[in-house]
Amino acid sequence: MEKSKIFCLCLDGDYLNKVKELGYIPVGLGKNKFSKDWTTDDNGKNISKKNPYYGEYSFHYWLWNNELKNIPDNTWIGFCTYRRFWKNINFKSDKFKDQVITEVPEAWDKYDVILADKIDLTYIKWIKVLKYGKKAFLKNPNSIFKKNRNIKFQFDLNHGVGNLDKAIKLLNKEDRDDFQKFVLKNTSFNQCNLFFCKSKKILENYYETIFEWLEKCEKEFGFNNDGYGKTRIYGFLAERFMPYWFRKNSNFLEWPILFKDLNNKNL
Numbered sequence: 001m002e003k004s005k006i007f008c009l010c011l012d013g014d015y016l017n018k019v020k021e022l023g024y025i026p027v028g029l030g031k032n033k034f035s036k037d038w039t040t041d042d043n044g045k046n047i048s049k050k051n052p053y054y055g056e057y058s059f060h061y062w063l064w065n066n067e068l069k070n071i072p073d074n075t076w077i078g079f080c081t082y083r084r085f086w087k088n089i090n091f092k093s094d095k096f097k098d099q100v101i102t103e104v105p106e107a108w109d110k111y112d113v114i115l116a117d118k119i120d121l122t123y124i125k126w127i128k129v130l131k132y133g134k135k136a137f138l139k140n141p142n143s144i145f146k147k148n149r150n151i152k153f154q155f156d157l158n159h160g161v162g163n164l165d166k167a168i169k170l171l172n173k174e175d176r177d178d179f180q181k182f183v184l185k186n187t188s189f190n191q192c193n194l195f196f197c198k199s200k201k202i203l204e205n206y207y208e209t210i211f212e213w214l215e216k217c218e219k220e221f222g223f224n225n226d227g228y229g230k231t232r233i234y235g236f237l238a239e240r241f242m243p244y245w246f247r248k249n250s251n252f253l254e255w256p257i258l259f260k261d262l263n264n265k266n267l
Contacts, residue, residue, distance in 0.1 A: 001071065001110075002075075002076055002104045002109070002198075003024060003076065004075060004076035004103070004104045004196075005021075005071060005076070005077050005080045006024045006075075006079070006101075006102075006265060007024065007027045007039070007059070007063075007077075007078070007079050007080075008022070008024040008025065008026055008027060008079075008081065008082065009024045009027045009029055009056050009059060009081045010026060010027060010028055010029065010080065010082040010262070011030045011032060011082070012026075012027060012031055012032060012080070012082070012263075013032060013033065013034045013035060013038065013070050013213055014263075015262045015263070016035070016037055016038065016081050017084075018262045018264070020037075021097065021234055021259055022097060022100065022102055023081065024102075024228060025039055025103050025219070025243070026038050026039065027039045027040070027041075027059055028040045028054075028263070029041060029051055029056065029058060029059055030052075031051075031053055034166040041058045041061070043062075043064065043066075043068035044065065045062070045065040045066060046058070046061065046062045046065070046066075047061045047062075048062070048102055050223075050234075051227065052231060052232070053223055053231060053233070054172060054214070054231055054232075054233050054234045054235050054238075055193070055232050055235030055266075056079070056081070056193055056235065057193070057210075057211075057214070057234065057235055057238050060194075060207065060210075061207075061211060062220050064204070064207040064211070065205075067201075068204065068207075070179075071200065072111075074194050074198060074199075075198070075200075076104050076108070076197070076198050076241055077196065077197050077200075077203060078114070078195070078196035079193070079195065079196075080100075080192075080194065081192070082261065082262045082263075083259060083260065083261050083262070084192055084194060084257050084258070084259055085099075085100040085257065085258045085259075085260060086100060086101040086116075086196075086256075086257065086258070087099065087100065087101070087254060087255070087256040087258040088101050088102075088112075088192075089105075090105075090129065096260065099260075100258055104196075105157070107253070108196070108198075110251070110255060111250075111251050111252060111253045112197065112198055112199045112202055112250040112251045112252065112254050113195060113196065113197050113246045113250040113251070113252040113253075114134065114175065114195060114196035114197075114203065114229075114248060114254075115190040115194075115195050115197040115201075115243055115247075115252050115253070115254050115255070115258045116190050116191045116192055116195065116254070116255065116256075116257045117190070117191070117254050117255065118186070118188040118189060118190055118191065118254070119188055119189060119190075120188050121149050121150065121151065121154045121187050121188055121189075121192045122149050122155075122187050122188075131235060143166070144174065147222070149187055150169050150183060150184055150185065150186060150187050151162055151164075151182070151183040151184075151186050151187070151188075151189055151240055152153055152165075152183040152184055153238060155183070155236070158229045158236075159229045159230055159236050160225075160230050160233070160234055163221070163233065164237070164240070166181050166220055166221075167180045167213075167217050167220065167221075167237050168183075169215060170200070170216040170217055170220065170221070171174070172209065172212070172213070175244075175245070175248075177208070177242050178214065178244070179241060182244040183240060183244075185258070189239070189240055189244075190243035190254065191215070191240055191257065192239065192244070192257070193235070193238060193239045193240075194219075194257065195242065195246065197241060197246075197250075202246075202249060205249065206242075206245055206246070206249070207246060210238055210241060210242070210245070213237075213241070214234050214237065214238065217233075217234060217237060218234070221233055221234075223261040236258050
């Protein structure tokens with residue numbers, strides 16, 4: 001069985017025992033107090049204060065700058081959250097621990113990266129468009145047809161019309177045009193910033209690219225945006241860019257995600 005480190009990102013210290021029972025590394029994010037049993041993003045070189053805007057990427061920044069160098073090569077480095085887990089597709093038990101991946105499957109052996117399965121954007125309800133996204137619809141009237149409800153339309157709908165276009169202009173030349181095509185062509189994307197990566201070189205290259213871009217985006221959007229969809233814009237930009245980048249730069253496999261809240265008493 002290949003080596004792995006699975007980080008479980010949480011916002012509440014009450015999840016500690018359940019995370020440790022799964023054999024995952026408990027990661028505490030946000031302003032809540034966490035005991036010494038938690039790995040947190042507020043020590044060493046960090047951007048912990050930006051967590052409300054970056055989401056889980058405040059931990060990715062910490063990992064990149066403080067811990068990645070200590071992880072042996074060819075170790076699967078993976079991420080889940082207290083509500084989203086990698087599904088064990090061969091489970092034959094009602095126990096939650098048996099339903100989620102705790103060891104790397106042999107099916108991953110030939111791949112560098114594992115991406116979470118895709119979110120289908122074609123089923124956006126029209127009542128949501130009419131209530132929240134009239135500007136997005138007017139900018140892209142062809143979205144009346146499902147096949148045209150692409151990543152760009154969905155981002156405009158939820159995170160500010162035109163913001164994705166502004167951000168893409170700040171990307172490096174190697175990715176700018178390709179990422180623009182990606183968000184216009186695709187009506188789905190691999191969800192929730194969840195991935196596994198076995199190559200430290202690939203992961204380091206990804207971190208260098210994403211954080212260089214997000215830092216440029218800070219000068220465009222700042223930190224005084226209203227509403228959840230705009231306040232956490234850096235995390236949402238990364239969520240669209242991450243699947244594009246790994247698809248372009250790695251040998252990847254998609255894998256299903258299981259939704260379950262660790263706060264659920266029935267676990």
